[in-house]
Amino acid sequence: MTRRFGADPAPGGLCLVQDLANSAHNRAAGLGDGLADRRAARGWLADALVTWAAQTGQAAPRLTLVEPDLAPLRQFRDRLRAWLGRRTDDFTVPARAVRVALRAGRPTYAPQGDGADGVVALVQAELLLAVHTGKFSRLKTCANADCAAVFYDTSADAGRVWHDDTSCGPQ
Structure with missing residues (x-):
């Protein structure tokens, strides 16, 4: 879903948070809701998990x-999405179970539930890891209200406000 905005995925598992946020309907860009129905949601989830697996190893x-x-x-x-756009309110979600293990000296983690609970559990884990590693502050919502794509700011000073300066920046 992130690629439909022409944006690169966020590093590591943060890409799942970004992909979920970018699955929303975007009228201005003519993009449908990636969770509109079971077929669309399953397609979104399959693509998002392929990206997540590639990004996390x-x-x-x-x-x-x-x-x-x-x-x-x-x-x-x-x-x-609302919280990512404001970041002024608390964002609390009831806890979901995540299994954590060490394999060959490397931590691995996976949701214990299935369906929406499993997706939310994995997103919660990725948010926690991103805050801990300092990557979360670079996950931003495009300042163009018609766009509002969630992007990962790779600029040296982390000062970008638009996901794409050409299409979303000042004209």
């Missing part, structure tokens, strides 16, 4: 989404 967890998962996952995504 872990095997993608086996997660499936069924119809009852969609409304809670959309609600979580919308709360996440």
